[in-house]
Amino acid sequence: MSRTTMADVAQAAGVSKSTVSRVVSGQSIHMRAETRQRVLRVIEDLDYRPSHVARSLVSKRTLTAGLLVSDVGNPYYAEVIRGVEDVALAHGYNIFLCNTSYNPNYCQKYIHSLTDKGVDGILFMSSSMPDEWVREVARHAIPSVVLGREFQGMEGVGGTIAVNFETGIRAAVDHLLELGHRRLAHVSGPLGLRTSQLRRDAFLQALAAHGIDPQHTPVIEGNLRTDGGRQALAQVLAMPQPATAVFAANDLTALGIVSAAHAYNLRVPENLSVVGLDDIELAGQIIPPLTTVALPRYQIGCLAMRMLLDLLQTPQEAEVQAMDHNQELETRLVIRQSTARAPA
Amino acid sequence: MSRTTMADVAQAAGVSKSTVSRVVSGQSIHMRAETRQRVLRVIEDLDYRPSHVARSLVSKRTLTAGLLVSDVGNPYYAEVIRGVEDVALAHGYNIFLCNTSYNPNYCQKYIHSLTDKGVDGILFMSSSMPDEWVREVARHAIPSVVLGREFQGMEGVGGTIAVNFETGIRAAVDHLLELGHRRLAHVSGPLGLRTSQLRRDAFLQALAAHGIDPQHTPVIEGNLRTDGGRQALAQVLAMPQPATAVFAANDLTALGIVSAAHAYNLRVPENLSVVGLDDIELAGQIIPPLTTVALPRYQIGCLAMRMLLDLLQTPQEAEVQAMDHNQELETRLVIRQSTARAPA
DNA sequence: CTGAAAGCGCTAACAT
DNA sequence: ATGTTAGCGCTTTCAG
Numbered sequence: 001m002s003r004t005t006m007a008d009v010a011q012a013a014g015v016s017k018s019t020v021s022r023v024v025s026g027q028s029i030h031m032r033a034e035t036r037q038r039v040l041r042v043i044e045d046l047d048y049r050p051s052h053v054a055r056s057l058v059s060k061r062t063l064t065a066g067l068l069v070s071d072v073g074n075p076y077y078a079e080v081i082r083g084v085e086d087v088a089l090a091h092g093y094n095i096f097l098c099n100t101s102y103n104p105n106y107c108q109k110y111i112h113s114l115t116d117k118g119v120d121g122i123l124f125m126s127s128s129m130p131d132e133w134v135r136e137v138a139r140h141a142i143p144s145v146v147l148g149r150e151f152q153g154m155e156g157v158g159g160t161i162a163v164n165f166e167t168g169i170r171a172a173v174d175h176l177l178e179l180g181h182r183r184l185a186h187v188s189g190p191l192g193l194r195t196s197q198l199r200r201d202a203f204l205q206a207l208a209a210h211g212i213d214p215q216h217t218p219v220i221e222g223n224l225r226t227d228g229g230r231q232a233l234a235q236v237l238a239m240p241q242p243a244t245a246v247f248a249a250n251d252l253t254a255l256g257i258v259s260a261a262h263a264y265n266l267r268v269p270e271n272l273s274v275v276g277l278d279d280i281e282l283a284g285q286i287i288p289p290l291t292t293v294a295l296p297r298y299q300i301g302c303l304a305m306r307m308l309l310d311l312l313q314t315p316q317e318a319e320v321q322a323m324d325h326n327q328e329l330e331t332r333l334v335i336r337q338s339t340a341r342a343p344a
Numbered sequence: 345m346s347r348t349t350m351a352d353v354a355q356a357a358g359v360s361k362s363t364v365s366r367v368v369s370g371q372s373i374h375m376r377a378e379t380r381q382r383v384l385r386v387i388e389d390l391d392y393r394p395s396h397v398a399r400s401l402v403s404k405r406t407l408t409a410g411l412l413v414s415d416v417g418n419p420y421y422a423e424v425i426r427g428v429e430d431v432a433l434a435h436g437y438n439i440f441l442c443n444t445s446y447n448p449n450y451c452q453k454y455i456h457s458l459t460d461k462g463v464d465g466i467l468f469m470s471s472s473m474p475d476e477w478v479r480e481v482a483r484h485a486i487p488s489v490v491l492g493r494e495f496q497g498m499e500g501v502g503g504t505i506a507v508n509f510e511t512g513i514r515a516a517v518d519h520l521l522e523l524g525h526r527r528l529a530h531v532s533g534p535l536g537l538r539t540s541q542l543r544r545d546a547f548l549q550a551l552a553a554h555g556i557d558p559q560h561t562p563v564i565e566g567n568l569r570t571d572g573g574r575q576a577l578a579q580v581l582a583m584p585q586p587a588t589a590v591f592a593a594n595d596l597t598a599l600g601i602v603s604a605a606h607a608y609n610l611r612v613p614e615n616l617s618v619v620g621l622d623d624i625e626l627a628g629q630i631i632p633p634l635t636t637v638a639l640p641r642y643q644i645g646c647l648a649m650r651m652l653l654d655l656l657q658t659p660q661e662a663e664v665q666a667m668d669h670n671q672e673l674e675t676r677l678v679i680r681q682s683t684a685r686a687p688a
Numbered sequence: 689c690t691g692a693a694a695g696c697g698c699t700a701a702c703a704t
Numbered sequence: 705a706t707g708t709t710a711g712c713g714c715t716t717t718c719a720g
Contacts, residue, residue: 005713016691021715030689052461053406054713056397057696064440064461072429073422073625081416085443089450094457096408097441099429106433113438117396117408226629259629281417285570285603286630349697360707365699374705398697401712 004046013042024050056118065308066096066114068107068126074224074252075280076297080125080147083301091309093120100126102190107133115140121308123147125300127193134158143311145304145325148195159307159325161300165202165277168293168331169247172275173206175291175333176245180342181273184217185243187232187253189224196224199249199277218243222253229256230263237264244272244342251276251283251292258288258338269340279334289336296329303327348390357386368394400462409652410440410458412451412470418568418596419624420641424469424491427645435653437464444470446534451477459484465652467491469644471539478502487655489648489669492539503651503669505644509546509621512637512675513591516619517550519635519677520589524686525617528561529587531576531597533568540568543593543621562587566597573600574607581608588616588686595620595627595636602632602682613684623678633680640673647671 006024010017015035022028023039042048056062067084069077081097088095096119098110107126111133114122121143124134129146137144138157145159176184186203189196204214220235222228229248233256236243248254254276258268266272268288276283279294310323350368354361359379366372367383386392400406411428413421425441432439440463442454451470455477458466465487468478473490481488482501489503520528530547533540548558564579566572573592577600580587592598598620602612610616612632620627623638654667 007713017714018692018716019690022690025715032689035689049460051401051713053397053400054696055715057395057401057698057713058715060696062397062461067441072416072425073419075417075419078417078422081441082443082445085416085441089453089457092457094410094440094442094461096438097411097425097429098438099426101426109433113433113436116393117406117438226626230629255626255629259631259633262631282570282599282626285599287603287606289603347697351697361698362700362708363706366706369699376705379705395697398712399699401697401714402699404712 003051004048006048006050009039009042009046009048012046013039015039061120061312062118063092064094064096064117064119065305066098066110066119066122068098068100068110068122068124068129070100070102070126071224072097072099074250075282076250076252076278076295077125079281079297080301080304083298083303084123084125084305085301087302087305087309093305093309098126100129102127104130104133111137115142120312121145123304123308125304127189127195143308145307145311147300147304148198157311159311160327161304161307162326162328163295163300164328164330165199165293166205168277168295168333169199169202170206170209171333172247172291172293173203173210175335175339176247176273176275177210179245179273179339181243181245182212182342183241183243183245184212185236185246186217186219187222187229187236187246187248187257188219189222189249189253191221196249203247222249222256224250224253226252226256226259229253229258230260231256233257233260233264237266245339246272246274248274248276251278251280251290254290254292254338255282255286258286258290269338271343273339273342275333275339277331283334284336288338291336291339292334293331294334295331300329303329347395348392350392350394353383353386353390353392356390357383359383404462405464405656406462407436408438408440408461408463409649410442410454410463410466412442412444412454412466412468412473414444414446414470415568416441416443418594419626420594420596420622420639421469423625423641424645424648427642427647428467428469428649429645431646431649431653437649437653442470444473446471448474448477455481459486464656465489467648467652469648471533471537487652489651489655491644491648492542501655503655504671505648505651506670506672507639507644508672508674509543509637510549512621512639512677513543513546514550514553515677516591516635516637517547517554519679519683520591520617520619521554523589523617523683525587525589526556526686527585527587527589528556529580529590530561530563531566531573531580531590531592531601532563533566533593533597535565540593547591566593566600568594568597570596570600570603573597573602574604575600577601577604577608581610589683590616590618592618592620595622595624595634598634598636598682599626599630602630602634613682615687617683617686619677619683621675627678628680632682635680635683636678637675638678639675644673647673
C-alpha cells in the first residue's frame with residue numbers, strides 16, 4: 001500500500017485531479033471557497049502529501065542543490081555549510097553535501113551523481129575543484145556559484161564569490177613588522193590549489209611592499225590541516241636563521257604550529273609569533289587565543305546560496321533588482337594573543 | 345532545448361525505448377551484441393544521461409538519504425558525516441545534510457521536506473531529535489537509523505546504534521581517582537537531551553561504585569559548546585570547595601573549560617584536571633593535549649549508513665546474512681596531558 | 689469555476 | 705531478441 005495519491009484525494013472529494021492540484025499549488029484563487037475547503041479537508045483526513053518526485057518530473061525543478069566542500073572536518077567549511085543550509089531551508093531547498101576530501105576523483109563522482117539526480121544548482125566551495133569540472137557543469141547549463149576564483153564562460157549560469165585576502169593579510173604583515181619581526185615564514189596550503197596561491201602571493205606582496213625580499217622568506221607547503229603545520233614548523237626551525245613569526249594559510253595549520261612549538265619548548269608568542277587565517281570558532285578559545293585573518297565564513301555560505309537562488313529565478317519571477325553575480329568579500333585582521341614583540 | 349531523452353536515443357538508434365532502457369539498466373544479457381553496441385554509440389554521441397527523477401517516479405527509490413545532525417560546527421559530527429558520506433558515495437547514494445542547530449522546529453521542517461522529497465531513508469544523528477518525530481518517520485514506513493538511543497516500535501524499518509559510555513567514563517573516573525582527586529564536577533550537555541543524561545549518569549554511577557556520593561559532586565549544565573564550558577567553570581570555581589577535576593560532556597566543553605581556567609590563572613593540569621569526551625581531531629593538538637573519552641565517530645557514520653543500506657534492501661536482494669540492526673559501540677579513555685595528580 | 693486529456697522520462701509486463 | 709502498451713503522480717493546456 002503506497003502513499004495516498006492525488007487521484008485518491010480527487011475521488012474522495014468528488015472532484016478532478018486538476019482541482020486538487022490547484023488547491024495544493026495555491027492557484028485556488030478562482031475557486032469556490034466551498035470546493036477548496038472540501039478538498040482541504042480530504043487532504044487532511046487522508047494525510048495526503050504531494051509527491052515531490054512526480055512534481056519534479058513535470059516542473060523540471062527539484063528544489064535541491066549540491067554543495068561541494070573539500071573537508072567537512074575543517075571548521076571553516078562548517079560555518080559555510082551552516083550559512084548555505086540556513087538560507088536553503090528557508091526557501092524550501094535541500095542540500096546534497098559532497099565531501100570531496102581534496103580528491104579530484106571524488107569531485108567527478110559527485111558531479112556526476114548530482115547532475116544525474118537533477119539538482120537545480122551547484123555550489124563549489126571546494127578549493128580542490130579542477131576547473132575542468134566546473135566547466136563541465138556550466139556546459140550542462142546548471143547554475144552554479146564558485147567560491148574564491150574568477151571564471152569565464154559561465155555568464156548567466158554562474159556566479160562567483162571572491163575573497164579579498166590582500167586587505168587582511170597586509171594588515172597581518174603590518175602587525176608583525178610593527179612588532180619588530182624581520183624573519184618571517186609562511187606555511188601555505190597545497191600549492192596546487194588556487195586559494196593557496198592567492199594567500200601566499202598576498203603575503204609575499206605585502207612583504208615586498210615593505211621592502212622585504214620575498215626570496216628570503218621561506219614558504220613551506222602544508223596541507224591545511226594540523227599535522228601539516230606541525231611538520232612545517234620542524235622545517236622552519238631547521239633553518240640556519242629560523243623565522244620569529246610565521247603566517248599560516250589557515251587556522252588549523254596555525255594550531256598545528258602552536259602545538260609543535262610547544263613540543264619544542266618554544267613559547268607562543270614569547271618565542272614565536274603565529275598568525276592564522278579563517279578565524280574558526282575555536283581560534284579564540286584555545287591557548288593562546290589565535291591572532292588571525294578573519295573570513296566572513298557564515299556570510300559566504302548565505303551569500304552563495306542566495307546568489308544561487310537568484311540565478312535560479314526564471315526571468316518572469318526575477319526580483320525587481322537582480323543581485324550582482326560576482327561579489328567580493330573582505331577579510332580583516334583579528335589580533336589576539338599568539339603574536340608579540342619579536343625576541344631580541 | 346531540454347536534455348536528450350531516452351526517446352531521442354531510441355529514435356536515433358532505430359530501436360524502441362525499451363531496448364534503450366535495457367542497455368542502460370544493464371539488463372542487456374539477452375540482446376544481440378550488435379544492437380547493444382549501436383545503442384551504446386548513440387548514447388555516447390548524444391551524451392545521453394538518464395533522468396534519475398523519472399526513474400525514481402517508477403522505481404519508488406531516489407537513492408538519497410537524509411542525515412540529521414545537531415551542529416555541523418561540532419567536529420564530532422564532522423567525522424560522523426564523513427563516514428556516512430564515504431559509504432553513501434560508494435553505493436550511489438547522496439546525502440541531504442540537515443543541520444538542526446539543536447532546534448526542534450528545524451527538525452520538523454527537515455523531516456517534512458525529506459519525506460516530501462522521497463528520501464529512501466533517514467539517519468538521526470541529532471541528539472536534539474524529539475522522539476515524536478522519529479516515530480513520525482517510522483509511521484511513514486521510512487527506514488531510519490537512530491544514533492544513541494533505543495527505540496521501540498520501529499522493528500523492520502529502523503535500526504539503532506548505541507554508544508556504551510559506561511566503559512570509557514568509568515575508566516576516566518578511575519583515572520582521576522587514582523590521581524588523587526576527590527572533589528570532582530561534571531559539566532553536562534543540555535539535560536533535556538538523552539545523550540546528556542546517559543553521560544551524566546554513567547559518570548555519577550562510576551563515582552558511586554567507588555563509594556563517592558553523587559550528591560556531593562556538582563553537575564553544571566552546559567551547552568556542548570565552548571562558551572558553555574567557560575561559564576560552567578566560573579560556577580565551579582565559585583563553590584566553597586571547588587573541584588580539582590572536571591569531567592566535561594564533550595571536548596568542546598572541555599576546551600572551553602581549559603580556556604577559562606587559563607583566564608583565571610589556573611594551570612591545566614597542575615591546578616585543575618579536565619577530561620573531555622569525543623576525542624575530536626583537535627583534542628590531541630591543543631595545549632594541553634586533552635585527556636578524553638574517545639568515541640568511534642567515523643565508524644559510527646560508516647556503520648549507520650551501512651545499516652541503512654541494509655534496511656533498504658528488498659528481501660530478494662538481501663545479503664546472505666543480514667546484519668544486526670541494533671548495535672552498540674564501545675568508548676575508551678585516551679590519556680593525554682590535561683589530567684595530573686590532584687594539587688595538595 | 690472545474691474537468692478531460694495529454695504528457696514529463698522512464699520501467700515493466702505482455703506480446704511477438 | 706525486441707517492440708507495444710500501460711502506467712508512476714503530477715501539471716497544464718484546452719474545453720465546457
